[in-house]
Amino acid sequence: MSKKTPQPVRGTQDIFGAEAEAFAFVVETFERVRRLYRFRRVEMPVFEKTEVFARSLGETTDVVSKEMYSFDDRGGESLTLRPEFTAGIARAFLTDGWQQYAPLKVATHGPLFRYERPQKGRYRQFHQIDAEVIGAAEPQADVELLAMADQLLKELGIHDVTLHLNTLGDGASREAWRAALVDYFRAVAGDLSEESQERLEKNPLRILDSKDPRDKPFLADAPKIDAFLSEEASAFFAAVTSGLDAAGVKWVRAESLVRGLDYYRHTAFEFIPDEGSASAAALGSQSTVLGGGRYDGLMESLGGAPTPAVGWAAGIERLAMLVGAREEERLDVAIAVEAEPHSEVAISMARHLRNNRYSVEVVSTGSVKKRFDKAAKMNPAYIVSVSDEAGEPSRGIRSTVTDEVLDDAIKTAWAYAIN
């Protein structure tokens, strides 16, 4: 490769072949399932004013403070390539009058951008599927959303992933718990890992997630959210869990599960591969394939009226890794032109077959003698060879399967082509 050829941007991917098929399978399955739950398709801008994300996610979060692709446009306005979907959808809910549709169920998918060190299952341009319910305060919304996520994973053929569920309580519960955690960990700060000492100031909830052996001894006795939940918050969570049971969604309680972004309240969840499973191995160190929760406080941070909402997003690349490589669809017909003057017969025939929804490849270049072999290597259901007999086109048909309908279609196409 010439050194003049520009290299791809770090953390971007060119997805091809079986991997691209897996990617498409995830998106197609999501589209099918979201229709079953009547989530409406929306298309969102890839960039927004920077403040949309800064105010939604929280200025101190890693995503906002060091991972956003922000730039000034030619008018001098600070814009940001979206690092997630929720903030933009919330903005649209407020600016486009979507309140009139509340409770509104929407779904979308597309590229997101975060400036991170790439590694397995983590890219700078990555892709998510996303589902949100806006304007629904009831636990039933959480249940339906999770039931959809669960069904999606099952329909993708992923069975070794489990819903880990927690509640962060309402705003007051969350703050009280947070304060108690800070008090508890501050007392032993000297024995914590450097990272957790830093978290103590910025994001104390995250200490509960620490994998550092120095932190582990203190985790078990740390204050639990349950002790700080208001009566309403407890009742809400109980309704979610009983709803999940009724919906047949398996879940486990994960008391230390917190979400990184500031806007989460009440229900928080992640679908995580079971330990030692094939999915866990396929994902490497990335554990979450689908995550989300309730974000009742978000609309207010964008200047809107208090509006309850809940949603999730899942990484398409990560789901595709669990789905594994998928074969491209088999070619229906390969036409090998073994007599140069009759290549137009093949073109005409291909057109006829394609109009009838059959996939066709025409092999009419390179060594005449090797064209049949080339066609055979495409592994088609049928090979049609076009040769010459006394100046007239003549055909040979070879098949590896029995398909009378396709067989007839080929003969019809042939008759059509030679006339």
Add this chain to the structure above:
RNA sequence: GCGAUCAUAGCUCAGUUGGUUAGAGCGCCGGUUUGUGGUACCGGAGGUCACGGGUUCGAACCCCGUUGGUCGCCCCA
């Protein structure tokens, strides 16, 4: 932001202790063979050994730097 590791043909990889003109398989192109045939054989194209310095009589190989890939920490989907 931190750490580990890697970079040779379009792809997967060999390449001895630093020693002539850098190799294989696959793929691609052509020829021969076969002649309802995915075979076999022969040939061809394709390389500034990631890039830039250094050491040396001599560097794909040793040293330094840069860029990029991969994996992990952090964070997250």
